[in-house]
Amino acid sequence: MPKIDIDTQAARREHILDAAERCFAERGFHSTSMHDICRAAGISPGALYTYFSSKEQLIAGICDREKSKLVEALADVADAEEFMAALSALAETYCVKQQPEKLRLHVEINAEALRNPAIGEIVRSIDTFVLTSFERLLVKARDEGRIYPSLDPHALAQVMGVIGDGMCWQRAMNPEFDARAVMPVVMGLLSSLLQPADERAKHQEQSGRTAMGLGMKTKTGAAIIAALLATCAIGRSQMAYAAETTPPVAAAQGPAVSVSVAAKSAFTESVLVTGSLVPRLEVLISPQIEGYRTVELLVDEGDRVTEGQVLARLDRNTLEAQLAQLDAQQVRADAAIAQARSSIMQAQANQKQAEAAFERAQDLVKTGATSRAIYDEREAASRTSAAAVTSAQDGLRVTEADKTAIVAQIREAKLRLGYTEIKAPMAGLISRRDAKLGAVPRAAGDPLFRIIAKGEVEMEAEVPEIYLPKMNAGMTARIDVAGLRERTGTIRLISPEVERATRLGRVRIFIGDDKELRVGTFARAVISIAKSDGLGVPSSAILSQNEVQTVQVVKDGKVETRRVRTGLVSAGKTEIVEGLAEGEQVVMRSGTLLRDGDVVRPILTDKTAVNEAK
Numbered sequence: 049m050p051k052i053d054i055d056t057q058a059a060r061r062e063h064i065l066d067a068a069e070r071c072f073a074e075r076g077f078h079s080t081s082m083h084d085i086c087r088a089a090g091i092s093p094g095a096l097y098t099y100f101s102s103k104e105q106l107i108a109g110i111c112d113r114e115k116s117k118l119v120e121a122l123a124d125v126a127d128a129e130e131f132m133a134a135l136s137a138l139a140e141t142y143c144v145k146q147q148p149e150k151l152r153l154h155v156e157i158n159a160e161a162l163r164n165p166a167i168g169e170i171v172r173s174i175d176t177f178v179l180t181s182f183e184r185l186l187v188k189a190r191d192e193g194r195i196y197p198s199l200d201p202h203a204l205a206q207v208m209g210v211i212g213d214g215m216c217w218q219r220a221m222n223p224e225f226d227a228r229a230v231m232p233v234v235m236g237l238l239s240s241l242l243q244p245a246d247e248r249a250k251h252q253e254q255s256g257r258t259a260m261g262l263g264m265k266t267k268t269g270a271a272i273i274a275a276l277l278a279t280c281a282i283g284r285s286q287m288a289y290a291a292e293t294t295p296p297v298a299a300a301q302g303p304a305v306s307v308s309v310a311a312k313s314a315f316t317e318s319v320l321v322t323g324s325l326v327p328r329l330e331v332l333i334s335p336q337i338e339g340y341r342t343v344e345l346l347v348d349e350g351d352r353v354t355e356g357q358v359l360a361r362l363d364r365n366t367l368e369a370q371l372a373q374l375d376a377q378q379v380r381a382d383a384a385i386a387q388a389r390s391s392i393m394q395a396q397a398n399q400k401q402a403e404a405a406f407e408r409a410q411d412l413v414k415t416g417a418t419s420r421a422i423y424d425e426r427e428a429a430s431r432t433s434a435a436a437v438t439s440a441q442d443g444l445r446v447t448e449a450d451k452t453a454i455v456a457q458i459r460e461a462k463l464r465l466g467y468t469e470i471k472a473p474m475a476g477l478i479s480r481r482d483a484k485l486g487a488v489p490r491a492a493g494d495p496l497f498r499i500i501a502k503g504e505v506e507m508e509a510e511v512p513e514i515y516l517p518k519m520n521a522g523m524t525a526r527i528d529v530a531g532l533r534e535r536t537g538t539i540r541l542i543s544p545e546v547e548r549a550t551r552l553g554r555v556r557i558f559i560g561d562d563k564e565l566r567v568g569t570f571a572r573a574v575i576s577i578a579k580s581d582g583l584g585v586p587s588s589a590i591l592s593q594n595e596v597q598t599v600q601v602v603k604d605g606k607v608e609t610r611r612v613r614t615g616l617v618s619a620g621k622t623e624i625v626e627g628l629a630e631g632e633q634v635v636m637r638s639g640t641l642l643r644d645g646d647v648v649r650p651i652l653t654d655k656t657a658v659n660e661a662k
Contacts, residue, residue, distance in 0.1 A: 072156055326567060347478055613627060
């Protein structure tokens with residue numbers, strides 16, 4: 049089993065954390081299951097649990113990543129020539145330009161910290177880290193004379209943390225809050241606090257009045273900072289305050305709650321898979337003879353070739369000389385055959401003469417006209433002539449066998465001579481040429497050429513095992529290749545094997561002959577595996593606990609927790625198969641501090657009752 053390198057492990061870990069961030073921000077901590085994160089990341093549960101064993105570990109990983117980013121940002125501020133300008137840019141990044149998803153995640157994590165001790169410990173450790181990091185930054189700036197030497201870095205770091213938290217909470221909780229308009233005021237106050245002594249003295253001489261003293265001694269400075277802290281701390285205390293007993297007046301009115309109407313929607317369950325482009329069929333071309341030098345190369349990488357086209361030639365001089373020798377041997381064999389046939393005819397003539405003489409001797413010996421010795425001599429001559437005929441016939445057969453062997457050798461030599469021309473066994477595209485002019489290729493070495501048969505390319509994708517049973521050959525897929533337009537492919541093959549380590553299976557998605565595609569290119573594909581028209585609510589409204597899904601329904605101004613059975617998920621909405629009726633209102637975000645029977649004031653967020661899930 050090949051071992052995954054460190055860079056690949058780090059990339060997969062970041063990919064999982066990105067998917068977890070999206071899920072937590074969209075659905076909330078409680079409504080998000082590990083299965084949801086697997087689906088968003090396009091990985092199997094086995095692969096997820098290899099890196100993170102729980103949602104708490106995912107939160108810890110997200111926080112650690114943000115810590116690393118903050119360390120780099122604070123280092124830039126510490127090394128900047130203009131301290132206040134760098135500090136202002138940092139505040140702009142985190143408090144003004146931060147994406148809404150990040151802000152929702154910030155709220156979700158802090159809300160969960162009130163209920164979950166493990167998350168609470170993570171949040172407290174992050175708060176301590178941020179406070180300590182800012183304190184070190186301020187100590188360094190103080191030692192370099194960039195801020196007042198008498199300021200307390202620890203207290204000032206707390207002030208800056210509360211300001212930052214307050215603005216982030218306001219942006220997340222109050223859509224009308226304009227952080228960009230507030231930021232100049234906040235930075236002006238901080239600049240007054242942090243202003244170096246010489247600049248402060250110059251400012252006092254020009255203005256003729258005393259502003260906030262060092263260490264916030266004057267009543268004016270204390271009032272400004274107190275008001276600022278009280279305003280910004282509202283965001284931090286909202287969740288804890290809501291958990292306590294609500295005053296009677298507030299209870300009578302009921303808090304405003306964002307709700308969504310359950311409405312019919314079109315759902316398409318899609319799977320995002322990744323992989324690489326590979327040949328539909330790859331043809332490897334190696335030499336069929338060894339020991340001959342390459343003397344000519346006729347094609348290069350990227351060329352289109354036809355079946356039987358010559359790609360390269362090997363040196364054929366030696367084979368041609370061997371063939372000439374074999375031709376000469378064949379001529380000699382033909383002559384030997386003719387000579388053997390003549391010998392047979394001569395032997396047959398001698399046999400006839402000997403047999404005639406033997407027959408006469410037989411008649412003469414009966415009459416006594418010849419002696420017994422002559423009879424024996426004539427008998428021996430007859431038998432010798434018969435043996436001579438048999439020997440001549442055997443000699444002919446041997447000569448003919450020699451000729452047959454020579455003919456076979458000639459056929460082999462011509463075949464080997466033909467192998468000196470390396471030809472394409474089928475039409476296609478030359479994807480690689482390893483042949484070198486002057487080299488002596490070996491059949492056991494690397495192929496001389498690689499051909500993509502018919503130029504047809506497909507995508508080999510890795511699919512989590514949980515989706516393989518839902519896929520069938522012939523399903524269409526939308527394929528996105530880096531730098532090129534989107535293409536459509538068809539599932540051709542679903543591997544019957546799943547990798548034990550990663551729990552991923554292989555799927556081949558056929559694309560076809562496309563001149564723009566390059567084998568080995570990274571590609572993404574979206575495969576639609578199921579479709580449905582059903583009742584839908586925002587995914588953030590679903591609360592998942594112990595494999596049980598619930599929603600909070602607002603009916604007659606009161607909250608009612610109801611168990612539901614879910615179906616497909618598409619475009620931020622989840623299909624409700626059972627437990628909810630069309631037109632009922634559900635709380636937009638599950639996992640809030642609302643309980644059964646709470647009186648609320650529903651605020652409808654949907655502008656239309658029907659959402660087409662894409």
